[in-house]
Amino acid sequence: MRRTKAATMSVSALIVGMIALHEGYRGEAYDDGVGVQTIGFGSTAGVKRGDRTDPVRAVQRLAADATRVSQAVARCVGEVPLYQHEFDAYVSLTYNIGVNAFCGSTLVKRLRSTPPGYAEACREILRWNKAGGRIQKGLVRRREAEYALCVGTAQGG
Template identity: 30%
Template sequence: MSVSAAGIQAAASGAVEPQFSSSAPQAWMIETRTQTDSMRASAELKRAMMEEEGVRHDVYRDVAGNLTVGVGHLVTASDGLSLGDTISDERVMELLEADLEHAEKTVSDLVGDLPLFQHEFDALVDLVFNVGQGSVSQERSPKLNEAISAGDHQSIADELHYHSAGGATAKGLIYRSERRANIFLNGSYEDPRMTA
């Protein structure tokens, strides 16, 4: 998958959406609930995530104090990056794809045999990407796991709200949670701030 440098920069500024290309059919076109083991994040979700996270080429500290770069990528020792380092557009996309692959697998493991619509899968991928794998565990999110076990899609949507980072409520996370619930319930990827 590739994206042009102009596309990433424009996405970060909100001017135009990035151009994604792939030889595979777009996964978001799935119109029936299906098993998640072959599902991948849709282009719509990637655009929404770039809007929410922004695209940062310089390593910075996020609201929780974590070193971050690209599209909300938490820097690890294996990345070989330090505060203030700059990465290319290509590295931004490589990091995003790797993070999404991890989130997609986590969602597939989390939901097990529960079939999902593409937009439901996307919302859960966004949740895992945003709050981390540990936050959706049975111990930390028992209601989410109960809703999944029961196949109760409305209750799953009710558990997609996370509003704090670093112990403080963040208005951006409130909007992101609303957007995530709209994606899950309605397949609407629009930014709720635009309609508020």
């Protein structure tokens, strides 16, 4: 297995499923706990209080959102080659924390260093375990799963 440039990679079915499992499904818009209206499998763009969706539309939106996030991850990472499992872990993280947070993170700085700090970048995932300034058990579990995927020890990773 070889690392390839992130620009040539696309979101995998594995990570879309993993995101869906971590996010869970909600058919009606809800506050995510930090004031962001969310619907379906964690979609936030354009969501307003009272919005509704169904599982089919939610999966379609998740796939589109994950594709958009994967393109942003590729832009932020630049020319740094990655394994698919590393890329998938970064897409899952970015889907949850947002593109701006990911692109401005120490994780990306570690990846873009010379030589790339792959192990250090994967470890940075574990730091993103807070919402509203407090550690959240659900985020701790998600970050541990993303970290395992990133370092290649996850099942299927």
